[in-house]
Amino acid sequence: MPGGAEIPPALLKRYIRIPTNFDTIAAYGEGFDWQDRTMGANALQSSHNVSVTGGNQQTTYNLSLTAVKQEGILINSSLDRKNLNFRLDHKTTGRFRFGFNTRYTNQLILGAGTSDAGGAGSNRLRQYTRYKPVILPGEEEDTYDPTLDLNNAGNGFNILNPILLANAEVRKRYINQLNLNGYFSVELVKKLTFRSQVAYNVTSTENRSFDDTLTNNAKSYNKQPVVSLGNNQSIQIVNSNVLSYVNPSLRGSVHSLSVLVGQEIQKTTNTANSQTIRYFPLGITADRAFNNLQLAAASTTAYPQLQPVSSQVPVTLASFFSTMDYNYDHRYYAKITVRADGSSLFGEENKWGYFPSGIVSWRISGEPFFESKWVDDLRARFSYGIAGNNRITPFSYRTQYVSPSSGGYGLNGVLNGVYNPSNLGNEKLKWESQIARNLGFDLAAFHDRISLTADLYYNSSENLLLNQAIPSSTGYITQFQNIGATSNKGIELQLSADIIRKQDINYSASFNISFNKNRITSLGGNNIILRNSGWFSGSNFPADYILKVGEEVGTMYGYINDGFYTLDDFTTAPYSDPLNPGLTTQYTLKKNVASNAKILADPLQPGSPKFKDLNGDNVVDADNDRAIIGRSQPKFYGGLNQTLRYKNFDLNVFVNFVYGNQVFNANKLEYGSAYGSEVNLLTSANGRWKMVDDKGRLIQRTVSSGGNTIIVGADSSTLSGINRGASLWFPSSSVNGFYSQSYAVENGSYIRINNVTLGYNFPKSLLSRIGISSLRAYITANNLATITGYTGYDPDANTRRSDPTTSGVDYAAYPRARTYVVGLNVNF
Numbered sequence: 001m002p003g004g005a006e007i008p009p010a011l012l013k014r015y016i017r018i019p020t021n022f023d024t025i026a027a028y029g030e031g032f033d034w035q036d037r038t039m040g041a042n043a044l045q046s047s048h049n050v051s052v053t054g055g056n057q058q059t060t061y062n063l064s065l066t067a068v069k070q071e072g073i074l075i076n077s078s079l080d081r082k083n084l085n086f087r088l089d090h091k092t093t094g095r096f097r098f099g100f101n102t103r104y105t106n107q108l109i110l111g112a113g114t115s116d117a118g119g120a121g122s123n124r125l126r127q128y129t130r131y132k133p134v135i136l137p138g139e140e141e142d143t144y145d146p147t148l149d150l151n152n153a154g155n156g157f158n159i160l161n162p163i164l165l166a167n168a169e170v171r172k173r174y175i176n177q178l179n180l181n182g183y184f185s186v187e188l189v190k191k192l193t194f195r196s197q198v199a200y201n202v203t204s205t206e207n208r209s210f211d212d213t214l215t216n217n218a219k220s221y222n223k224q225p226v227v228s229l230g231n232n233q234s235i236q237i238v239n240s241n242v243l244s245y246v247n248p249s250l251r252g253s254v255h256s257l258s259v260l261v262g263q264e265i266q267k268t269t270n271t272a273n274s275q276t277i278r279y280f281p282l283g284i285t286a287d288r289a290f291n292n293l294q295l296a297a298a299s300t301t302a303y304p305q306l307q308p309v310s311s312q313v314p315v316t317l318a319s320f321f322s323t324m325d326y327n328y329d330h331r332y333y334a335k336i337t338v339r340a341d342g343s344s345l346f347g348e349e350n351k352w353g354y355f356p357s358g359i360v361s362w363r364i365s366g367e368p369f370f371e372s373k374w375v376d377d378l379r380a381r382f383s384y385g386i387a388g389n390n391r392i393t394p395f396s397y398r399t400q401y402v403s404p405s406s407g408g409y410g411l412n413g414v415l416n417g418v419y420n421p422s423n424l425g426n427e428k429l430k431w432e433s434q435i436a437r438n439l440g441f442d443l444a445a446f447h448d449r450i451s452l453t454a455d456l457y458y459n460s461s462e463n464l465l466l467n468q469a470i471p472s473s474t475g476y477i478t479q480f481q482n483i484g485a486t487s488n489k490g491i492e493l494q495l496s497a498d499i500i501r502k503q504d505i506n507y508s509a510s511f512n513i514s515f516n517k518n519r520i521t522s523l524g525g526n527n528i529i530l531r532n533s534g535w536f537s538g539s540n541f542p543a544d545y546i547l548k549v550g551e552e553v554g555t556m557y558g559y560i561n562d563g564f565y566t567l568d569d570f571t572t573a574p575y576s577d578p579l580n581p582g583l584t585t586q587y588t589l590k591k592n593v594a595s596n597a598k599i600l601a602d603p604l605q606p607g608s609p610k611f612k613d614l615n616g617d618n619v620v621d622a623d624n625d626r627a628i629i630g631r632s633q634p635k636f637y638g639g640l641n642q643t644l645r646y647k648n649f650d651l652n653v654f655v656n657f658v659y660g661n662q663v664f665n666a667n668k669l670e671y672g673s674a675y676g677s678e679v680n681l682l683t684s685a686n687g688r689w690k691m692v693d694d695k696g697r698l699i700q701r702t703v704s705s706g707g708n709t710i711i712v713g714a715d716s717s718t719l720s721g722i723n724r725g726a727s728l729w730f731p732s733s734s735v736n737g738f739y740s741q742s743y744a745v746e747n748g749s750y751i752r753i754n755n756v757t758l759g760y761n762f763p764k765s766l767l768s769r770i771g772i773s774s775l776r777a778y779i780t781a782n783n784l785a786t787i788t789g790y791t792g793y794d795p796d797a798n799t800r801r802s803d804p805t806t807s808g809v810d811y812a813a814y815p816r817a818r819t820y821v822v823g824l825n826v827n828f
Contacts, residue, residue: 031133043071077111095187125812151677168212170286210286225280254329273310353431357385399425490516513638533806544740554632558740564729601734607689630745632808635660663748674731687727750788
């Protein structure tokens with residue numbers, strides 16, 4: 001047992017016939033693969049598209065309908081989506097034209113997924129990987145095991161049959177989107193045009209969730225079913241008006257000029273309402289509960305019902321902009337843009353941001369002095385621009401108040417609501433600025449068979465908008481602030497070539513690669529800010545990321561693993577206890593060996609994980625012995641796209657790659673721990689330090705002596721012999737084993753064959769006989785193979801995207817599916 005605890009007899013009897021004989025375990029064979037059962041479905045997907053296009057010289061239209069049905073590889077998950085599009089453009093014989101575009105989307109998404117943005121307590125992937133990998137005699141694959149379910153280690157870490165859990169959690173999401181866009185333009189005078197555009201976009205999302213009695217949510221409320229309903233609607237109205245002047249040849253010269261001035265207003269109103277209804281009758285189905293909310297028990301003092309919650313947040317944005325383009329003889333080009341944006345997300349003094357940009361280019365190959373037989377086009381360009389970012393929680397510049405659904409006070413038999421502050425306002429908030437500088441070159445050669453694009457850039461961000469931790473003495477824990485600055489320097493290259501260009505065979509390829517170096521150049525008045533990714537707990541857990549001046553965003557922070565404590569780290573003394581006849585030696589940590597006792601809740605003993613003592617004071621602690629353990633940003637990334645055409649066949653292969661990034665594999669910390677009741681472990685645990693010999697006898701454990709916990713075990717030669725091949729510490733049975741450490745950081749580099757498509761175009765001579773314009777059959781494979789040393793499901797996982805400073809966390813990510821598609825494209 002981890003930590004040297006005695007194996008409970010009841011636990012032994014569940015899995016083996018005789019407590020001193022492990023032969024029964026071998027009878028289970030390879031066991032039961034819950035991952036394959038819950039995440040390994042061969043899911044079918046169908047996609048159909050029908051479109052009609054027509055018109056004349058004045059009017060054109062397009063109508064299309066797309067229907068997609070997709071089964072999920074995850075148990076009880078699916079997607080059903082339908083899209084309807086219609087576009088109409090009309091041009092009168094004069095100077096007036098108008099048009100509109102309509103798009104409607106209806107989606108139904110079923111399934112609970114593997115996790116959510118919360119902490120470890122909502123991790124469903126745990127159930128799929130850690131549930132006992134055997135089906136005991138008398139059990140079926142959907143048998144309820146109360147021993148595992150009720151032995152909760154805390155923090156919602158109970159283990160439940162994955163199939164029962166999947167059936168007990170019903171999640172339905174209905175999404176309806178309507179996009180209406182209309183425009184008209186009129187040529188006021190020659191070369192001067194006015195264009196006005198209006199857009200109306202509505203997105204409505206309805207979330208329905210049902211938790212039956214087995215879920216942690218239901219267990220929190222008298223073990224009765226719970227229904228949660230949520231409705232969100234976003235309505236956006238946009239109007240833009242633009243006046244443009246275009247003159248391709250000023251007075252018949254080689255000068256061209258275009259000028260544009262315009263304005264845009266945008267209003268987005270987000271409306272949300274939600275309600276959680278508890279205490280439904282036992283045995284009720286999800287559909288019956290959704291359609292009969294009145295069946296829930298009435299609110300009482302002992303079992304209160306939550307009040308519904310609603311909100312409406314309007315956000316407005318006003319913009320004014322102007323652009324001037326100048327071109328001389330198709331050799332010299334300049335463009336200047338100036339825009340002003342005013343956002344309601346900021347206070348009156350900082351509402352407006354001003355963002356200029358410009359680009360100049362020189363077509364070198366157009367100069368009289370430039371002569372080349374193989375260069376078709378050569379350009380150099382330089383651009384500079386400032387863009388704004390206002391993506392923060394609305395109205396964070398003001399202190400806001402909310403009325404909790406379960407709060408209030410009683411007066412005269414009535415529950416009176418109260419208002420609590422939800423955030424500490426900051427009237428100094430202003431636009432975040434992103435400054436881009438780019439020097440580029442474009443080359444086309446050998447009759448445009450080879451093209452090369454190179455970009456060197458230096459981008460910087462100032463007044464970063466971050467939700468910063470503040471002293472709790474203020475009554476709050478975070479506040480949005482403009483803190484610090486970052487920079488990005490790098491180079492991007494793209495090379496394309498028609499390698500073979502013949503009548504029956506063509507082969508082309510396009511390769512791109514990007515190098516980037518990110519740095520934090522300022523953190524305001526700070527040099528270091530610690531961040532918590534929240535994979536285990538959003539606020540009650542040590543930081544696992546760090547922002548530090550001179551380092552890059554996405555820097556991982558924690559303890560550095562140094563293997564495990566060995567027998568050489570302990571002194572030995574004789575020990576005798578008739579209750580433990582085989583344990584003859586007491587082990588005590590040497591005084592000159594650094595102690596992890598302040599970090600680990602488990603007593604230190606041979607096989608305990610060891611961390612490096614960075615400051616050499618013989619004590620490993622959070623203040624002095626944590627360091628940078630990884631960086632999530634890659635050194636370079638890119639892709640290779642190849643297309644081969646032979647007669648009527650075509651083959652396309654796309655490969656992408658990432659190199660030099662690291663992934664914080666939080667799954668290793670949880671799934672490699674013994675925190676929980678009878679949990680399965682990663683296969684790496686086969687190399688752990690063992691405290692039980694091959695006959696099931698304890699050879700190392702903790703005992704209580706004189707009010708102290710001591711370590712006792714077999715003699716050192718016996719322990720050494722049994723653990724001669726140990727490569728990993730014994731699993732921790734405490735949540736402290738989840739603390740950020742270098743063991744969880746892995747190389748995330750990979751090469752992925754992302755897409756392979758083989759197609760065939762039927763001869764037109766054959767199709768013309770049956771009234772078909774073109775017919776193409778194809779087969780596509782997506783996510784065909786990945787070459788990587790990463791031990792998790794996907795090296796590209798990034799599950800904590802809500803905070804851009806904690807990138808690269810892999811925790812309970814939805815698995816990436818390999819898909820095969822067979823299709824037909826028919827045109828009449």
